[in-house]
Structures are given as C-alpha cells and as structure tokens.
Amino acid sequence: MSNPVPPTDDWLDDECRRLLGFGRDIGHPVGGAAWLDDVGRPDLSRPVHTWITSRTVHVYALGHLLGVEGCTSIATAALDGLRTTLHDDEDGGWFTAVDADGAPTGTAKSCYDHAFVMLAASSAVVAGLPGGDSLLAEATDVFERHFWEEPVGRVVDEWDRAWATPTPYRGLNSSMHSVEAMLAVGDVTGERVWHERAGRIASYVVGLASSHDGRLPEHFGPDWSVDLELNRDRPDDPFKPFGATIGHGLEWARLLLHVEATLGDAAPRGLLDAARLLLDRAVADGWDVDGAPGFVYTTDWDGTPVVRNRMHWVAAEGIAAAAALHRRTGEEAYADRCAQWWAYVVEHLRDVERGSWHHELDPDNRPQSSVWPGKPDLYHAVQATLLPRLPLSPSLASALALSDGVPPPA
Structure with a gap:
C-alpha cells in the first residue's frame, strides 16, 4: 500500500450510499433499530439498543439530507x-436496551446512550423528521x-433507573460522545451554552493528553481520579477496555478540532497541539506495529499492544x-495518512460481497x-465518507443542510 491515491469525492459519495443500502432492513419488529448480522439481516436474538437506534436516526437523517432514497x-x-419502545415513560429518559417483548434489559440510565439520543434528535430536527423537535427538547432537558x-464541567456516566443515585464511575467515552452531541445541539438550537460545555470537556482532555504523553486515560473515580487498572482482566471489553484505546485518541483528535472551529477565539488553548499529539501517539503505538497493517485496539500505558484485533x-x-x-x-x-488508511479499508475492511465493512x-x-x-x-463508516468533504464546523447534519445536501469539494 505504498503511495496510495486518496479516494475521489465521487468514490466517497458512492461508498456512503452503498453503506446506507446495507441497513435498509434495520427496523426491529418491537420498534427501534435492530442489531444487524454479517449480511444485513436483523439479529432478533439481540436486544434493541438505544445507542444503535440513535445512531440509525442520525445516519439515515444524513442520508435524507443527501437525498438518498429510502433513508x-x-x-x-x-x-x-x-x-x-426505548423511552422510560415512568421515570423519564431512555433505557439502555429492551428485549423482544419491549421490556428493559437493565435498569441503568447511561450518559453514553443519552448523548446519542441528543445527537439523533439534533440530526432529526435538521432533516425535518416528525417528532424531532419534541425529542430534542426532552433529550436536552434530561441531559x-x-x-x-456543575461546577466541574464534565458529565456523570450513569444513574439508576429512577435517577436516585449515580454510579461512582466516570468515563471518557461518554464524555467524548457528549462533546459530539453538544456541538450538534448548539448548532441546531443556537444556544451557545452547549458549545461552551463542549469546550470545557475538551479543555480537560487537552490536559489529560499532555500529562499522559498522548495516551488518554479512559476510566475515573467519582472525583475524576484516574484509574489506569480498570478491566485489566477484561482487556477487550467493547465499551470499557483496559488501557489506552487507539481509536479514542483518534476520535478525540478530530473532536478537539471541531470544538476549536466552533468556538473560534473563545476556544480553549492547546486544541490543535493536543490533536497533533493524539494522532501522532495513535500512529506510533497502534499503526502497523505488530507485523501486519492496521491499528491495534488497545495498548498498555507504555505503548505495548494489549488487544491486537x-x-x-x-x-x-x-x-x-x-x-x-x-x-x-x-x-x-x-x-497522506488519510489516503493510506483508506487504502487499508479498501483492502481489508470493506466487504463488497456482503455489504458494509467487517467490524473486526x-x-x-x-x-x-x-x-x-x-x-x-x-x-463510523458513513461519517468517514462525509467528514473529509465537509468543514470542521458546523456539525454534520447542519453542514449538509447548509450545502443543500451536496458536500463541497475538499
């Protein structure tokens, strides 16, 4: 994969539409969006998840704004x-998931899920979907x-169902998706406070990145004390893996630049430098480090790969x-990096025969x-086809609306 040629805008547009076609049967009989199997069929043995359903709203609202039929x-x-289906009519907010009978599979109320509900609602409002405005009003109120x-300027990770007691855990994953959602909500509502909140979290991440040499801690106690050992015995946990998560370093690098572009002169200092550091660390620790191309999933705190999938x-x-x-x-x-990683996707991840990308x-x-x-x-895959073609601000749905559904050339 030496000297790869970056994909053209036309290729990215075609890939975006191909990906959207994979989810055409994503609806679950009980309501919401299903977990899809390897060929795009709903896996009805799995619960209906709020995060999948919210991401489905967001992604297909983007498809609507692109004029893709069926979205x-x-x-x-x-x-x-x-x-x-996923709404808790008794206590408010959203369940993490429900089973095939519509009963909640757990009692926790998670920031991760609620951040994605806000993102979904903001994209729905931009797309003019019925019910989007009321969903956004409730989601932002609950959040x-x-x-x-306040006054710490960060997010609580999880509550019990009745909102009586928060769990002691604090996490950077829910913080990350809260920043994404807050930027979108601020763009849609015009309420600057959401952008300012995103900036406060981003400023904290800048400090974390600089004090840990670009390897972001993910797990914290209730006072935001760093826990570097959490889940050492379960290193491949899909949501709370042990160690530094390469992909989150990359995702934060991008989000810091979105915050900078959104806040302008009011942005916290050091966002660009931190973004550079995070990407450079992810490359040094994670890319092509074990004899085969690709990013490893996680590393220990000295950069040694832990989960190499x-x-x-x-x-x-x-x-x-x-x-x-x-x-x-x-x-x-x-x-050049962007082109190199697209070449890796095409060679190894993109599943032309069965659709979408191999997830692992x-x-x-x-x-x-x-x-x-x-x-x-x-x-993630759909956004990868859009973000290279759009400005850093506003957020995706608002940017597509402003460009009349046609991303400008890079």
Whole structure:
C-alpha cells in the first residue's frame, strides 16, 4: 500500500450510499433499530439498543439530507422507537436496551446512550423528521438535569433507573460522545451554552493528553481520579477496555478540532497541539506495529499492544482525524495518512460481497467476531465518507443542510 491515491469525492459519495443500502432492513419488529448480522439481516436474538437506534436516526437523517432514497422512512421509524419502545415513560429518559417483548434489559440510565439520543434528535430536527423537535427538547432537558455536572464541567456516566443515585464511575467515552452531541445541539438550537460545555470537556482532555504523553486515560473515580487498572482482566471489553484505546485518541483528535472551529477565539488553548499529539501517539503505538497493517485496539500505558484485533471504527476515526488535521493545517502529511488508511479499508475492511465493512479483524486481518459479532453499526463508516468533504464546523447534519445536501469539494 505504498503511495496510495486518496479516494475521489465521487468514490466517497458512492461508498456512503452503498453503506446506507446495507441497513435498509434495520427496523426491529418491537420498534427501534435492530442489531444487524454479517449480511444485513436483523439479529432478533439481540436486544434493541438505544445507542444503535440513535445512531440509525442520525445516519439515515444524513442520508435524507443527501437525498438518498429510502433513508427518510428508516430514520423516522428509528426515531419513533426512541419516542416509544426505548423511552422510560415512568421515570423519564431512555433505557439502555429492551428485549423482544419491549421490556428493559437493565435498569441503568447511561450518559453514553443519552448523548446519542441528543445527537439523533439534533440530526432529526435538521432533516425535518416528525417528532424531532419534541425529542430534542426532552433529550436536552434530561441531559442537563442528570448528566451535566456543575461546577466541574464534565458529565456523570450513569444513574439508576429512577435517577436516585449515580454510579461512582466516570468515563471518557461518554464524555467524548457528549462533546459530539453538544456541538450538534448548539448548532441546531443556537444556544451557545452547549458549545461552551463542549469546550470545557475538551479543555480537560487537552490536559489529560499532555500529562499522559498522548495516551488518554479512559476510566475515573467519582472525583475524576484516574484509574489506569480498570478491566485489566477484561482487556477487550467493547465499551470499557483496559488501557489506552487507539481509536479514542483518534476520535478525540478530530473532536478537539471541531470544538476549536466552533468556538473560534473563545476556544480553549492547546486544541490543535493536543490533536497533533493524539494522532501522532495513535500512529506510533497502534499503526502497523505488530507485523501486519492496521491499528491495534488497545495498548498498555507504555505503548505495548494489549488487544491486537483490528476494529473497523478505529480505521474510520483515523481517516476522519487525519482529514480534519489536513483541513486545519493544510499539511500534506495528514492527507497522506488519510489516503493510506483508506487504502487499508479498501483492502481489508470493506466487504463488497456482503455489504458494509467487517467490524473486526484478527491480528492477521482475517474477519472474526470476538468483540463485535455481525455488523451492527454504520455510524463510523458513513461519517468517514462525509467528514473529509465537509468543514470542521458546523456539525454534520447542519453542514449538509447548509450545502443543500451536496458536500463541497475538499
């Protein structure tokens, strides 16, 4: 894969539409969006998840804004699932998941899920989907009352069902998706406070990146004391893995640049430098480090690979981060990285025969499913086809609306 040629805008557009076609049957009989198997069929043995349903609303709202046939009905049906099936009518907010009978599979209320509900609602409003405005109003109200924590300026990770007691755990994953959602909500509502909140979290991440040499801690106690040992015995946990998560370093690199572009002169200091550091560390620790191309999933705190499987979302976020840094700096080294990682996607992850991208590869780049069986998630891959073609601000749905559904050339 020496000297790869970056994909053209036409190729990216075709790939985006191909990916959207994979989820045409994503609706679940009980409501919301199903977990999809390897060929795009709903896996009805699995619960209906709020995060998958929310991402489905978001992705297919983007498809609607692109004028892709069939996307409107998919986004609308998933949005209805958030308003009904997954909504807790008794205590408010959203369940993490429900089973085939519509009963909640657990009692926790998670920031991760609620951040994605906000993102879904903001994209639905931009797309003009019925029910989007009321969903956004409720989602932002719930988030402000329960997940945003003043005066620390960060988020609570999880509550019990009745919102009586928060768990002591604090996490950077929910913080990351809260930043993404807050930027989108601020763009849609015009309420600057959401952008400012995103900036406060971003400022904290800048400090974490600099004090840990670009390897971001993921897990914290209730006072935000760093816990570097959590899940050492379960290093491949899909949501709370041990160690430094390569893909999150890349994702944060991009998000810091979105925050900078959104806040302008009011942005926290050091966002660009931190973005560079995070991408450089992810490359040094994670890319092509064990005898085969691809990003390893996680590393120990000295950079030693821990889980060497290759996840599709990590490559997607690498592409998006490199594209963002190229747009911000104009430096060709980042465009070269973007092209290199697209070439890896085409060679190893893109599944032309069955659709979408393989969600997980083993260390030799062969498909496997120890962490992510099936292909439940279009969010990272679809965004990787759009972010290189759009400005750093506003957020995706608003940017597509402003460009009348046609991304401008890079």
